[in-house]
Amino acid sequence: SYSVETVSYFLEEYGDDPALYFILGQDAFQEIEKWKDWEKLLxxxxxxxxxxxxxxxxxxxxxxxxxxxxxxxxxxxxxGFKGPAGHSIFFREVTFLDISSTDIRERVRGGKSIRYIVPEPVCDYISEHLLYRDI
Incomplete structure (x- = not known):
């Protein structure tokens, strides 16, 4: 589904308390104008x-x-930059690690460990739910 639809679903299901945060990388944000209904999403x-x-x-x-x-x-x-609906856009610096979601999916698919690439609870969740595996 499109991000705008996913966010809308979560807001309909759970409301805005606690607040919903959409986290993405700088490169993705710089392409956000190509996303479906990007203005609504923001x-x-x-x-x-x-x-x-x-x-x-x-x-x-x-x-x-x-x-x-x-x-x-x-x-x-x-x-941060506060919008008309009370939500904000924050820019936060992170230490650069040469890791991508594509690399993580490929490692899982190839049976390689991701233990030191993602937090342990994320690794456990991916493993328990058999995510990114060709079944």
Missing amino acids: LLCNFVVMTRPGYEVKSLGELLPHDFASQFKYDKDTD
Whole structure:
């Protein structure tokens, strides 16, 4: 399904308390205008964009069309851009590790360990639910 549909489903099922956070990488966020109903999606929940060291966003207008980005105002208390519906877009720096979701899926499919690539509960969940395996 599309991300906007998945987020809408979770909000319908569980509401907005606790708050829903959509976490994605910088590269994916830079392509978000290609996503289905991306404007609606960005207004539905909080977004956390994981960035590479040294990456700084001074204005959302650098990344999104100005008319849309202008709806968001920088909030120094949260270090995020707060939107009209009360949700924010946060940019958070993470240490770069050369790991991708594709690599994780391929390792699982190939029977290789992912124990030191993902947190233990994630590894256990993938194993218990037989995710990413060709059955």
